[in-house]
Amino acid sequence: MMLTDLLIETYSAVTMNKARSGLTMLGIVIGIASVIAMISIGQGAQQSISNSIQSIGSNLVIIVPGAQKPGQFSSGRGSAQSLKMGDADAIQKEISGVQAVSPESSKRYQVTAKGKNTNTTVVGAGAAYTTVHNLEIEEGNFFTDTQVKSQAKVAILGPTTRNDLFGAGASVVGQTVRINKINFKIIGVAKSKGGSGFANPDDQIYVPVSVQIHFLSGSEYLSSISVQAQSQDQLVPVQNGITALLMQRHNIKNPDLSDFTAVNQADIVAAASSVTGIFTLLLAAIASISLLVGGIGIMNMMLTTVTERTREIGLRKAIGATRSDISFQFLAEAILLTFTGGGIGVLLGIGIATVVSSAFGIPTTVAMSSILLAFGVSSGIGIVFGYYPAQRAAKLNPIEALRYE
Amino acid sequence: MIELRNITKTYESDEMKTPVLKGITFTIKDGDFVAIMGPSGSGKSTLMHILGALDSASTGQYLLDGKNISDFTEDQLSDIRREKIGFVFQAFNLLPRATVLRNVMLPLIYAETPVKEREKIAGRALLSTGMPEDRWNHHSNQISGGQMQRVAIARALVNNPSLILADEPTGNLDSKTGNIVLGTFQRLNKEEGRTIILITHELDVAEHADRILHLKDGLIVKDSLHHTKRIIKMNDYDAD
Structure with a gap:
């Protein structure tokens, strides 16, 4: 089976039931959009914190008095007169x-x-x-x-x-x-x-x-x-x-x-970045859950599709399609859905990030790396969640598939 | 050339052995039009699956064009089906939302025929089944049953197979359109020299072939040549 044929077959299968394909894709769209938006907000926050630390000066070592310790009680850092x-x-x-x-x-x-x-x-x-x-x-x-x-x-x-x-x-x-x-x-x-x-x-x-x-x-x-x-x-x-x-x-x-503490600015920046880094990671992790749910939606739809098209699979096998032809076709359908969903999701995510930054004054940064990551992840989800349904289709016995009502 | 040597098929499940074919031997030469006839349960579907390389025999040899395909792997059988066998089913099995032309071109996708040639090849196949050209771009669920079956025959022809295997091709058609379909087979056999095996349980249908193999309880009980019913009247093609 040639690549162009695979693409044409895949496209026509996906557009066969537009509403269902669209709704399934929506899961991925929301997942990717939220990942992109969350990472953008997180990275924007990181950028703005490190900017404000840089604005107090550059290459600084700041010495502050230590804690005052009369006896056992500490009055807190900076309170000592030293x-x-x-x-x-x-x-x-x-x-x-x-x-x-x-x-x-x-x-x-x-x-x-x-x-x-x-x-x-x-x-x-x-x-x-x-x-x-x-x-x-x-x-x-x-x-x-x-x-x-x-x-x-x-x-x-x-x-x-x-x-x-x-x-x-x-x-x-x-x-x-x-x-x-x-x-x-x-x-x-x-x-x-x-x-x-x-x-x-x-x-x-x-x-x-x-x-x-x-x-x-x-x-x-x-x-x-x-x-x-x-x-x-x-x-x-x-x-x-x-x-x-x-x-x-x-x-x-x-x-x-x-009775004093000397800290350098690089350490302060590093400490602040690590905090905002964790914050970004947390946001991304929460958003990833919706991506996972979207992936399961894809798998669910693909399994339904395989069942619905059992006879068609039987016919394709009867006219000479090999296992891998069938498997690739269904895998390609899943990937097409997730990849398109990923693309729309990236645009939506950038849109959300822009709206958030203009409406709430939170700076956002949409990094190229997170866009590439989103595409990679969405294709990956297509492969992971499309694999099982595709295998199921490929393994169908043509005789039984042709008899399927 | 098709040669079956002592083919058996036994289904096994939970230590229960069900023998379906008990030693089938026959030869079909290129250009023959043969009907395999038998009541339900006689094993004719199983025989068709083996002949169509959809299934493998338990024992015995199946030589198709001199190649013993009895112990081929699943992918090798796919290749055989793609290159040597054209199927016509009782239920047509067309892709419902695809056009007539696209349905006929479907096997060419798996044969990796160059895109430019596909339409020409499919068109030739459709013409030889007598499918009117103004229907080629109709969706396959917008045409009549007789036309659907002729599209399915065109699809079976498109890879220029050694063997056309028709499983109850008239089963879903009334007798008039059924006759048109049988006439199409006769014409493909006589004019293009196609080898055709027709599986049916009706004697009336089987008599349109030149030779009838009677199957009963997994054995060939009668191999008869007879006076063939002829329907080749070209005018009938556009009757439905």
């Missing part, structure tokens, strides 16, 4: 491969300007903050090293804070903002990084870290030190160097008792 300006200076001086160091001390204050007021995070930062965290300035300038050293009372507003205090898009450079009853001169506005709600990077005010320590918080301890390595390769050596240096400076011998 990092000082001296640590940041030592890292800058003694660790090789370091591009920039930004000591940071954040605290929330009531902020007022021109009679309006808001409560927001004030980040005491080093001059290197912009480089380390990829912060861009929309208007004016960020403060310099000299301004940090001279404890200049200058502030850079985040765009959301600017909008809250002065109104959207207002030009505010040169105006004054009052933080915790101390006047600061506004010298710049940061560009929006995107984001909303809790810990919104746009709703912040940046002041020199020295000013934060001496005039606002009154505490010499830092909330974190962000270190940018010169390159990706330097990330781990820098992280290890910092750990060793700070343990020495803090007189700690046992790493388990250290």
